[in-house]
Amino acid sequence: MKTKIARGLALTLLAVCISSPIECQEPAASEQAPAVRVQSSLVLVDVITQDQKSGLPVRNFKKEDFRIFDNRQQIQIATFDAGSQDDTRSISLWLVVICNERGLPKFGGSAEFLGQESLFRSALDQLGKHDKVGIAHWCDNGDTRLDLLPGEDRESPIFVLGETLRPIPFAGGTGAADEVGEQTFRKMIRLIISDAYQRNPKPLPVIVFLHGDHTGQPRGELNKLVDDFLETSGIVFGIRDDRAPGVFLIGEQSKIMHYMAKHTGGQYFSAPPPTYGAALEAIIRQLHYRYELGFIPPVIDGRRHALKVELTKEAARQHKAVRLRYRPEYIPVREAPEWAR
Numbered sequence: 001m002k003t004k005i006a007r008g009l010a011l012t013l014l015a016v017c018i019s020s021p022i023e024c025q026e027p028a029a030s031e032q033a034p035a036v037r038v039q040s041s042l043v044l045v046d047v048i049t050q051d052q053k054s055g056l057p058v059r060n061f062k063k064e065d066f067r068i069f070d071n072r073q074q075i076q077i078a079t080f081d082a083g084s085q086d087d088t089r090s091i092s093l094w095l096v097v098i099c100n101e102r103g104l105p106k107f108g109g110s111a112e113f114l115g116q117e118s119l120f121r122s123a124l125d126q127l128g129k130h131d132k133v134g135i136a137h138w139c140d141n142g143d144t145r146l147d148l149l150p151g152e153d154r155e156s157p158i159f160v161l162g163e164t165l166r167p168i169p170f171a172g173g174t175g176a177a178d179e180v181g182e183q184t185f186r187k188m189i190r191l192i193i194s195d196a197y198q199r200n201p202k203p204l205p206v207i208v209f210l211h212g213d214h215t216g217q218p219r220g221e222l223n224k225l226v227d228d229f230l231e232t233s234g235i236v237f238g239i240r241d242d243r244a245p246g247v248f249l250i251g252e253q254s255k256i257m258h259y260m261a262k263h264t265g266g267q268y269f270s271a272p273p274p275t276y277g278a279a280l281e282a283i284i285r286q287l288h289y290r291y292e293l294g295f296i297p298p299v300i301d302g303r304r305h306a307l308k309v310e311l312t313k314e315a316a317r318q319h320k321a322v323r324l325r326y327r328p329e330y331i332p333v334r335e336a337p338e339w340a341r
Contacts, residue, residue, distance in 0.1 A: 057289035065315035079294030099139035108214025123280035140181030297332035
């Protein structure tokens with residue numbers, strides 16, 4: 001691992017326009033923000049593979065099997081790590097719920113997971129030895145807390161999750177409470193990302209919402225929250241009770257956790273209670289066998305850049321039924337924002 005870190009630092013110090021000559025051209029005069037062409041760290045793209053026939057990850061890809069594009073321009077893959085070789089970053093797995101409030105729908109929040117915590121226990125054994133598990137919650141009354149900071153203990157998260165899901169007397173569901181809850185939700189997400197950036201070495205923060213996604217956010221605020229992920233790192237997953245209803249909100253982006261999962265390369269699972277544990281195990285399996293592609297951005301402009309990862313023609317020919325999932329955008333910045341450090 002020390003060798004990999006040293007390699008990444010060496011690439012960082014030497015990296016000034018190492019891609020094609022076209023990428024090194026000066027931006028057009030019409031562009032508003034000047035581009036800074038020295039990057040302080042690699043950008044890592046986590047790529048999850050799935051054989052659509054078996055549903056299992058593909059474990060034998062190599063660096064030369066992938067191509068990566070930044071705003072449609074192919075760029076050089078500087079580093080490559082494979083989960084099957086235990087090379088990828090450790091993860092901080094967060095199980096996140098909303099408070100079990102009076103006034104919330106029976107199916108749609110997190111209340112249906114109360115009493116089902118033990119179903120997740122066996123899935124945690126699938127984590128790597130350096131992976132950690134934490135618990136967090138938010139409430140419409142403004143309360144949010146990292147109830148259990150990520151640790152290697154596999155028993156405490158189940159106990160703390162049960163305590164966090166206990167009913168509270170606050171009655172949510174009003175307009176004022178919804179607005180407070182939306183603000184509190186955003187605060188909680190930033191606390192989780194910040195926790196990862198204060199650790200050394202920095203893990204990959206992975207949020208697993210135990211929630212029916214019966215919630216919303218103002219679209220502008222939600223996109224700022226997605227930007228926080230794109231500037232730093234993190235993947236969003238979710239598990240919802242398959243009995244949870246859909247939701248439509250006027251003037252807001254509904255199903256926000258699905259939205260965040262889509263924009264970070266994650267996935268939302270709909271499952272009946274007996275398969276909650278299996279859904280979490282599937283998430284952990286995807287993460288364990290993921291690939292991490294590292295590259296140095298051709299420019300640092302603080303804007304969203306489209307990302308595309310694909311297999312080479314030869315690799316695609318050998319693996320015809322493979323699907324790649326990854327975050328479709330990133331934002332190149334010199335360093336993480338102050339709130340995340």
